[in-house]
Amino acid sequence: MEYFKEKEIILWDFDGVILDSMEIRSLGFRKVLSQYPAEQVEELLTFHKQNGGLSRYVKFRYFLEEIRGEENAKEEVQQMSEAYSSIMRKKLKSKDLLIDEVLEFISKNHKKFDMHIVSGSDGDELRYLCSNLEISDYFLSINGSPTPKIELVSLLLSNYSYVNEKVCLIGDSINDYDAAMANNIEFFGYNNSDLKKKETRYIENF
The missing domain is CATH 3.40.50.1000 (HAD superfamily/HAD-like)
Incomplete structure (x- = not known):
């Protein structure tokens, strides 16, 4: 070529x-963040789509610290990332x-x-x-x-x-x-x- x-x-x-995989990645964020206000989740999804190459760790930290204004969110970021990975391992292994x-x-x-x-x-x-x-x-x-x-x-x-x-x-x-x-x-x-x-x-x- x-x-x-x-x-x-x-x-x-x-x-x-x-x-x-992008639609399934977005679905994963919706599932992990289902307990949070819809408008906050949509703001995160906009950030996710604009920054496809950034890791979920960055995105979950952005959600908690920048969108929700929470501090010291390291443990929550890890928990969210693990839950997200569990969903992705099931949903993304189709050829x-x-x-x-x-x-x-x-x-x-x-x-x-x-x-x-x-x-x-x-x-x-x-x-x-x-x-x-x-x-x-x-x-x-x-x-x-x-x-x-x-x-x-x-x-x-x-x-x-x-x-x-x-x-x-x-x-x-x-x-x-x-x-x-x-x-x-x-x-x-x-x-x-x-x-x-x-x-x-x-x-x-x-």
Whole structure:
């Protein structure tokens, strides 16, 4: 594919790029926060949709501290995140949710490129899902939160001694774009036309 002719390493976001999961992710927030006022939950869902690449830990903390004005919410954030992960492990392990054209590209090219997942999703949950979806073997590593994505990318570049010019990140959110820019690697937008507004390359299809 001409997009990647000068690349050797592809870093993949997960939700919205490999797995069509955004509606189920939103449902998970609704379930975990069902005891709270509806308008507060809707405010959190707006934040969630605008910041797809951020972890649930950040989002639940935002909900409690910024929307509800609560302090010292660390324990509650952990409890909410665990409840959320339990729902996601059940709801997201269907192969029907895999984005076909992306999976086809990955399966055909995983030996040509070094491929890694860098996601805002919980790392343990992500590895569980990839195993159930039978895609783990396509990737040299599968990385997620609570480590922020900017740091995940930085660690990969360092640990594998990658040359930045040979690396790209494919994502569907502004947070993916920010992670690529912060680490001086090329970004390719996908599955979010708002990213066309950025001075970056955009993949219409694979």
